Amino acid sequence: MVTLADVARRAGVSPSTVSYVLSGKRAISAPTRERVERSIRELGYHPDLRARALASRRSDILALMVPLRTDLYLPVMMEISLAVATAARAHGYDVLLLTGEEGPAGVRRVADGVRADGVVLMDVQLDDARLPPLRDLGLPAVLIGLPAEPAGLNCVDLDFTAAGSLCVDHLARLGHRELAVLGEAPAVYERGTGFAERTLAGIRERAGAAGMRLLHRPCQGGYPEVAHTLDRILDERPGTTAFVLQNEHAVEPLLSLLRQRGRAVPEDVSVVAVCPDQVAEHAPVPLTSVSLPAEGLGRLAVERLVTQLADAPGGGWARDGVLLLPPVLTVRDSSGPAPAPGPPH
């Protein structure tokens, strides 16, 4: 293995000079730099990142903790992960992949072993067990999601409350008065995943303001489950003309089933979803939707973390607090004017 000392010897300079040429942390005369660079090239030298990490006390590694659940919509998680990896590379960092399975212990492992300079946490629960160790250990972190008590934490997320409101606004303007929400799986609510409830809150608030009737039913993905839930809804509120949808697993089934039940989209009922654009675009009926900006969230998380690391090398705390991205609604083919009131189906 070629070491920095080898390079220095061959260039006839001291090791520190080579180091400084590499880091740019002090001025080097042109001829010296030239010789060092030639030496590096000729020897095919590459710095040993482990040694650098030890000596400099920074590993240039960011840890990313991704959920390990099957009831979540994997593509979104994957997209965020890849965005994090890509953004991290763009800032000179590598990414260490931790599974949510590890929980708080994973956070400790990383902090105690000094494996990473900071951590990005995905799938943050309202009362997330990983937060206490994070605070105790002072590990620089950014959360994707919003816990119940975000004080002193650096969080980024979609403004789900506003997203919910936006969906309702759109439907209200189209004249809809009877709204049904096909929610996330019950497990998601029980677990205390904030986004589901925030979306609902936004929907509720705006539906109330607009004088709409509202029915909310949690719903697991899959045909049988959606069929059951849909039938209950239509039974209870036959006049329902609009659906808001948050569970990506329910998109296909819902559209399919509505057609089977003889309700045309968007002529008879409108459907609006909160989901990734890709899902909305590729649905049987392209969906009017508020997009879930997976890529943006990942990139943003990294940028905030990198900033934090630069500002306070060695464990500074969040300076920016919570950042909620404003939702954007794209009108596609699944929403239209409420049908003229007539005899129930």
Next chain:
Amino acid sequence: MVTLADVARRAGVSPSTVSYVLSGKRAISAPTRERVERSIRELGYHPDLRARALASRRSDILALMVPLRTDLYLPVMMEISLAVATAARAHGYDVLLLTGEEGPAGVRRVADGVRADGVVLMDVQLDDARLPPLRDLGLPAVLIGLPAEPAGLNCVDLDFTAAGSLCVDHLARLGHRELAVLGEAPAVYERGTGFAERTLAGIRERAGAAGMRLLHRPCQGGYPEVAHTLDRILDERPGTTAFVLQNEHAVEPLLSLLRQRGRAVPEDVSVVAVCPDQVAEHAPVPLTSVSLPAEGLGRLAVERLVTQLADAPGGGWARDGVLLLPPVLTVRDSSGPAPAPGPPH
């Protein structure tokens, strides 16, 4: 930060003794070990992994290179990634996440900087640009997928050829004589992704042996594309009674469209897919399928890599060559006896 030296001092032993207690690499008397362990506990000592990596010349990190493509079925990739992460942890390794975007340069980065002890490569192309650096640098590696020239490489994959054959066997036994293959997107074939062609080869071979007529059409996912391809197929071969399907993005559209075209599954046409079980189970009609063992592949890859690292610390080469998992077909609701020959639809 608590260091090993602190622990040693407090326990009244030498640093090396503490190190040996930790590594178990030499016998330690019970009382000594006891004092060291107490000292560790009381001080809350955790070894600095960077220092350990430098001194021991192993980082206990595995690199994982995941594709960064949108035309691939992300859930499979995600599942493999998580399986790799989980398996790696079970063997005491952390996982570094690299994106395929980095290509050969990524492999070099890891090897040159000694960031990881080995690497797992996903989405391997027939003529993969990452393989030359891998061979040159002697970085221990396992590929998930099968390149054109696997000599000297450690590869794991599903036996896609056998998977194709298995699908055809099943359909042949049910009496089908006219078979259509809805293939992967054209881009996938062009790129030289081996699995698509291997599946097709298996299908071709067996269909020939069984005297079946066979039509293959590449097909991108999405409703419009599948609709177009399906119509072409039915136009060209109205007597088609069986479909084999490999592109997960085409599952929903195909089933939907068949229904729209008045062909009942499985009464009029049978559909068999090569896809993850989860996709097969959650389709509108649960699909008879050969499962894509994402989790198994990930775990297997890690196990082989770990073995390789243990056998030849510091860059040993593959010892086991190629391992292809035998395919397993699960009969669900989408396949049935060929309909009695009658007038075309």
Next chain:
DNA sequence: CTGAAAGCGCTAACAC
């Protein structure tokens, strides 16, 4: 069974 000491390869004061 235990200790002393020489590194691992790089960084960053501290000198000049």
Next chain:
DNA sequence: GTGTTAGCGCTTTCAG
């Protein structure tokens, strides 16, 4: 503008 040198915290010979 450059060199000297003491670490970073752990592992691992070599001695005993």
